[in-house]
Amino acid sequence: xxxxxxxxxxxxxxxxxxxxxxLAMMGGIERFAKPGESIALKPNLVHPVPPELGITxxxxxxxxxxxxxxxxGARPFLIDSPSGEYPRTAEAMGRLYRTTGMAEVAAHTGIxxxxxxxxxxxxxxxxxxxxxxxxxxxxxxxDGVLSLCKLKTHTYMGMTGGIKNLFGAIPGSGKPGYHVKxxxxxxxxxxxxxxxxxxxxxxxxxxAVIGMEGAGPNRGTLRHVGLLLASEDPLALDVVASEIIGLxxxxxxxxxxxxxxxxxxxxxxxVELAGLSPAELRIRDYDIPLxxxxxxxxxxxxxxxxxLMPLFRNEMTRKPHVLADTCTGCDICRAACPQHAIALSxxxxxxxxxxxxxxxxxxxxxxxxxxxxxxxxxGVLYRIMNA
Numbered sequence: 320x321x322x323x324x325x326x327x328x329x330x331x332x333x334x335x336x337x338x339x340x341x342l343a344m345m346g347g348i349e350r351f352a353k354p355g356e357s358i359a360l361k362p363n364l365v366h367p368v369p370p371e372l373g374i375t376x377x378x379x380x381x382x383x384x385x386x387x388x389x390x391x392g393a394r395p396f397l398i399d400s401p402s403g404e405y406p407r408t409a410e411a412m413g414r415l416y417r418t419t420g421m422a423e424v425a426a427h428t429g430i431x432x433x434x435x436x437x438x439x440x441x442x443x444x445x446x447x448x449x450x451x452x453x454x455x456x457x458x459x460x461x462d463g464v465l466s467l468c469k470l471k472t473h474t475y476m477g478m479t480g481g482i483k484n485l486f487g488a489i490p491g492s493g494k495p496g497y498h499v500k501x502x503x504x505x506x507x508x509x510x511x512x513x514x515x516x517x518x519x520x521x522x523x524x525x526x527a528v529i530g531m532e533g534a535g536p537n538r539g540t541l542r543h544v545g546l547l548l549a550s551e552d553p554l555a556l557d558v559v560a561s562e563i564i565g566l567x568x569x570x571x572x573x574x575x576x577x578x579x580x581x582x583x584x585x586x587x588x589x590v591e592l593a594g595l596s597p598a599e600l601r602i603r604d605y606d607i608p609l610x611x612x613x614x615x616x617x618x619x620x621x622x623x624x625x626x627l628m629p630l631f632r633n634e635m636t637r638k639p640h641v642l643a644d645t646c647t648g649c650d651i652c653r654a655a656c657p658q659h660a661i662a663l664s665x666x667x668x669x670x671x672x673x674x675x676x677x678x679x680x681x682x683x684x685x686x687x688x689x690x691x692x693x694x695x696x697x698g699v700l701y702r703i704m705n706a
Contacts, residue, residue, distance in 0.1 A: 321555035321584055325595040328528050328547045331379040337547045338383045341524075344593055345549060347391075351521045352463060354392030359461035360385060360430065361520070363469040363484050364399040365536065366687070367418035373529050373541040376469045378420035380526045380547070384467060385430040395465075396431035397421055398458055399487045400494075402655060402687055407490055409434040433457050438490050446513035447580060448506065454488045458518070466520040466553060470527040470544060470560055472535035474608045474637070474695060475682050476504055477571045479536050480560045481523040481553030485515045495657035498681040504572035505579075512577060515553055523553040525560060532564070532606040534695065537686050542605065546595075554582065555590050562587045562597055564605040637695035639673055639685050645692035646670040652684035652693065 324344050328337035342348050352358045362376035370377050381397065388395040400407050401415055412434045416422040425432050437456035444450055458464060468484035476483060486494070501507040527546040533539040544563065550556040554577055561571050568574045568585055578585040587597055652671050653661040660677035661684060664670050671692070673684070685693045 320589065320591045321550065321552040322591040322593060323548060323550040323552075323555050323559045324593045325546055325548045325559070325600060327545055327595070329545045331377055331528055334377075334379040334383045334528070334547070335386075338380075338387065338524075341547055341549050341594075342387065345522075348387040349391050351465060352388045352391050352393035352395075356393045356462035357460075358388050358393045358395045359398050359433075359458050359464045360388070360395050360467060361398055361458065361464055361484065361487060362421070362467040363479070363487065364415055364419050364421065365401055365487075366689075367401070367415045369418060370420045373531050374469075374471075374537050375419045376467045376526050377528065378424045380524070380528075381421065381430075381467055382424045382428050384465060384524065385424065385428045388465070389429065393462075394431070396433050396457070396461075397425065398433040398435075398455060398461075400455055400489065400491045401487075402491055402494060402683070406492070407436050409436075438493075441517060443513065443517040445516065448509040449513045452488075452514060452517060453490065453493050454518075455490060458488050464518055464520040466518075466523040468523060468525050468553075468556075469530075470525055470546075470563070471531035472533060472539055472564070472566075472605075472607050474534055474536075474685065475680075476508065476573065477608065478557070478561060478564065478566050478573075480525060481520075481550070481556040482508075482511050482515045482573045484523075485518050485520070485553070486511060488514060488518055495655060495683065498657040498679065498683060502679045502681070505576050508572035508576040509580075511573060512554075512580070512582070520553060522549060522551060523556050524549040525556055527560070527563070530564070534608060538691060540606065542602075544602065546600070552584075555584050558584050558587060558590050559592065559600065563600045563602055564607055565602065566607050570607075637680070637682075637697050638675060639678065639680075639682060639693050640696045641671045641673060642692045642694060643670050645690050647690055647692070649689065651687050651689060655683050655687050657681060657683065 385395045435457040439456035473479045525548040527544045530544040531539040532542040574585045584590045660674045
């Protein structure tokens with residue numbers, strides 16, 4: 320039975336002590352990093368935004384893990400690949416690290432900041448859905464990977480945690496293609512499960528000191544959770560995180576797909592918890608999105624709901640809508656859209672416009688808009704079926 324460890328951490332000033340308590344329960348950092356090894360620290364750095372927004376893994380968590388790795392004689396380095404519209408160049412990565420507070424972490428701890436632009440093709444015959452990935456070469460070449468994820472809700476996947484964090488192993492330029500090929504959340508979750516099995520992090524640690532609820536992963540509301548969690552199994556960690564926020568398996572595509580594959584755990588009863596009990600972890604009023612995207616939860620729909628889906632797709636999903644008064648025409652959404660469903664008016668110099676017929680509801684534009692100029696509007700049937 321997979322084991323998940325949880326400790327209280329009420330604020331980021333207590334991370335060092337909380338991490339020491341967590342690692343002591345797990346047998347010490349030496350179980351995950353050996354002297355002389357190159358250890359990749361993979362936080363969630365999806366955008367170049369300041370840490371106080373709660374979108375990225377907090378610098379205090381990264382610094383504490385990096386110090387622990389260095390103290391055991393290993394060589395930690397920081398690596399991630401932000402979303403597709405941010406090219407992985409030395410200049411872009413430098414901005415990402417500075418804005419998210421990681422450059423300051425590196426200056427104080429001596430953790431190296433990876434700016435390697437190389438990609439590496441890896442074959443993964445054990446993959447159920449995907450058997451080939453193009454990933455960051457430095458991540459694959461490391462002796463070990465420690466995944467440092469962030470607890471956030473997610474309008475497309477229900478939640479982002481240990482499994483979803485590893486999507487950062489895919490270079491940003493390659494991410495939109497997965498949204499095109501894998502249009503429904505279950506297939507996207509299947510890709511994530513295969514990728515997580517290939518990356519196989521030695522340890523997954525979740526920053527749940529301050530989480531995000533509501534319209535995550537970028538436009539939600541910050542929520543104090545006061546926890547650090549860790550596991551050798553990122554799927555088990557996601558099970559516990561889902562339990563914390565009250566996200567049912569039926570609305571968590573990763574857990575739903577894992578269950579379909581016969582993987583365990585997918586339920587809290589299949590996880591051994593250390594440090595805190597499920598009752599101590601659970602938050603009753605966490606605001607979680609319950610997206611009804613095409614092909615999501617079909618097994619739980621009535622026959623008439625399934626029959627109407629092809630006819631009323633627009634009204635059965637949440638549609639991205641551009642707020643004209645807020646949009647600055649920065650072009651980020653258009654460049655990132657995997658379906659080329661967005662154009663700028665006025666010969667490319669005006670406001671963004673979304674072609675609803677071409678939109679596949681991946682919500683990439685919503686996640687990436689720096690101005691918050693895209694909102695998700697609920698269709699009529701969506702409101703009825705989620706009442």
